[in-house]
Amino acid sequence: MTQPPPPNQPPDPQGGFGAPTPPPQQPDPGYGYPQQQQQQQQPDQGYGYPQQPDQGYGYPQQQPDPGYGYPQQQQPPAAPPQQPYGYPGQPPTQPQQPYGGGHQQPAQPPYGYPAQPQQTYGGYQQPAPAPAPGGRKLSAQTQIVIAAVVAVVLIVGAGVWYANSGGGEGKGDEAKGTAGTSQGANGTGGSGDTKGLGGGGKEKAPANTKAKVAFQLPQPKVPDVTDVSGSWVTDKAFVKPGVNSVVAYDLDKGTPLWTLPLTGQVCGASRHKSADNKVPILFEAKKRVAPRYYQQCTEVGMVDLNTGKLLWSTSVTGGTAGDEKARFGEITLSGKTVAAGGTDGGAAFDAANGNARWKPQANDENCYDLGYGGGEGLVAVRKCGSYDAQYVMVQNLDPMTGAPLSQYKMPAGVKYASVVSTKPLVVAADVGETAGDGSGISDFFSIDEKTGKLKAKITADADQYAARCRSTKVESCSQAVVGNGRLYVPTEEHEGSTGEYGDETNEVIAFELANGRMVPEKADAGDKYTLVPLRMDGGNLIAYKVPPYDKGGQIVSLDGGTMKETLLLENPGDKSIRSAETSFSLNGAEFRFEAGRFFIAETLVSKTRESTSTYDKEYLVVSFSTTG
Structure with missing residues (x-):
């Protein structure tokens, strides 16, 4: 039986980070051989240098988290035990290469507000991010002043970029990093070559794009805040967690087709499902009761979305949970492997039968998995290092064994990282907590999943971009x-062409993952609409256009190369229907579009309140359709 991969440990209770600690020396291949501390013989590899996957096991130095959804308490680290656990096998050696409107949204600074001061990484100042298109109109005098300033900056900046972009020894880290800013060195962005991009999508424009309401589902009655995250679409049903259950609804009528009762509330749902409509979930072992209305999230299961059957369910022990059941916070699917992560550690299971591929393990290098990204690959985000000098690693894993295939060390100041895509590998992080808007993103990192080398760092100014x-x-x-070798993101809303009240709009722009440069093509939402990217459809991008006060929303397909828009669906503009559509928070709802059907679903429901108006109802799901 294949041995488990690197284990897990709960997060730093104080959230503090110090200087990154170089990863340990490769251990002896022998199973269970004690780990040796790396000697100070190798030169400092620096920020972003491709790292050898760490291999040791030992005991984590932190107390268990109280569990899913429960308020966190800071705990001091605990001392490790004396017996380290063996590593499952020696991963391949990596090449030693340096890295180079009714939506409830958080308040944003006005568009055009002065940008944040330039950030420094690895001791070098990074070039300013590219401005998002579509800013406010400026007076002629202001434009002349700005043009003069920009000219000076470009002259100086070009010299700085040229000096830092050489390929000589000792310049690898910073040279590669500056190549990954959100604009090309020539100031004009990417190559603009769209040949071979776009097209091949399954979603086609119907003869009549006018949609009708398919169904509207009221929120369930709950005594306290309840997580109902997760929604999936099959050819027969829209499936969503309910209260202590998973329920499938008829696509046309919204009537229940089946209900799967569970021992407790669903507390985690995979974004990915198998080709035959099977999806992993997390759920609680018991039902929630007053006064705490809380249970631990410990059960892992696989649901058949076609039949409503729970194919298997299981739980595991280990990690910081000891002999108790490990608690998880999120779950994903990659091929034949289900992976669940949480404060007690990470575990993986055979998707066919639930047999454990690996379980949470103690680690003498103070490493633990924050969680996993699934889909085409399986990627772990892993925190390592001593209590006062932690750093974050991004590891591309073998989904069958958990062995690291490559890894990338995130820069100092990164406490967490989120996986946007596993193939190609794109990660988002808030470096040094500089985003300042609650978005969790200051930069995107395009990483070669085979070598662990950073291809580009894309600066995403919070005042300009809305992911x-x-x-x-x-x-x-x-x-x-992510698609077509590009990262697609929306800009923040800004004033439209008319300058009238409520005339806000935005764009969807793209960056090349190979070099981080902004491409010249963009998609304009149009006055009073806001574009929200949803998913790829072949080489095309499916996007939702949030409606103005007097129209319904739209679903459009954007050609991934030219960004040309094709209308797929347009919702009714009736006040009551539009009120239902816009009753969801843009940043808190799930949006699904499949085969001419558009679903908006809630992820969190609160204690039920009585509605006093037709326009004040709270919905679990609203659905629109162009079919029939």
Whole structure:
């Protein structure tokens, strides 16, 4: 039986980070051989240098977290035990290469507000991020002043960039890092070559794009805040967690097709499902009761979305949970492997039968998995290092064994990282907590998943770009989509062409993952609409256009190369229907579009309150359709 991969440990209760600690020396291949501390013989590899996957096991130095959803308490580290656990096998050696409107949204600074001061990474100042297109109109005098300033900056900046972009020894880290800013060195962005991009999508424009309401589901009655995250679409049903259950609804009528009762509330749901409509979930072993209305999230299960059957369920012990059941916070699927992560450690299971591939383990290098990103690959975000000098690693794993295939060390100041895509590997992080807007993103990192080498770092100024990630969740990003070798993100809303009240709009822009440069093509939402990227459809990008006050929303397909828009669906503009559509928070709802059907679903429901108006109802799901 294959041995488990590197184990897990709960997060730093104080959130503090010090200087990154170089990873340990490779251990003796022998199973269970004690780990040796690395000697100070090798030169400092520096920020972003491809790291050898760490291999040792030992006991984590932190107290268990109280569990899923329960308020966290800071705990001092505990001393490790004397007996380290063996590593499952020696991963391949990596090449030694340096890295180079009714939506409830958080308040944002006005568009055009002065940008944050330039940040420094590795001791070098990074070039300013590229401005998002579509800013406010400026007076002629202001434009002349700005043009003069920009000219000076470009002259000086070009010299700085040229000096830092050489390929000589000792310049690897910073040279590669500056190549990954959000604009090319020539100031004009990417190459603009769209040949071979776009097209090949399954979603086609119907003869009539006018949609009708398919169904509306009221929120369930709950005594306290309840997480109902997760929603999936099959050819027959829309499936969503309910109260202590998973329920499938008829696509046309919204009537229940089946209900799967569970021992407790669903507390984690995979974004990915298998080709035959099987999806892993997390759920609680008991039902929630007053006064705490809380249970631990310990059960892992696989649901058949076609039949409503729970194919298997299990739990594991180990990690900081000891002999108790390990608690998890999120779950994902990659091929034949289900992976669950949490404060007690990470575990993986055979998707067919639930047999454990690996369990949470103690680690004498103070490493633990924050969680996993699934889909085409399996990527772990891993925190390592001593209590006062922690750093974050991004590891591309073999999904069958958990052995690291490559890894990348995030820069100092990164406490958490979120996986946007596993193949190609794109990670988001808030470096030094500089985003300042609650988005969880200051930069995107394009990483070669085979070598662990950084290809580009894309600066995403919070005043300009609107993608979001929940920093403490590894697979939680929204409004950031990867395809065609590009990263697609929306800009923040800004004043439209008319300058009238309520005339706000935005764009979707793209960055090349190979070099981090912004491409010249962009998609304009149009006055009073806001574009929200949802997912890739072949080489095309499916996006939702949030409606103005007097129209319904739209679903469009954007050609991934030219960014040309094709209308797929347009919702009714009736006040009551539009009120239902816009009753969801843009940053707190799930948006699904499949085969001419559009679903908006809630992720969190609160204690039920009585509605006093037709326009004040709270919905679990609203659905629109162009079919029938």
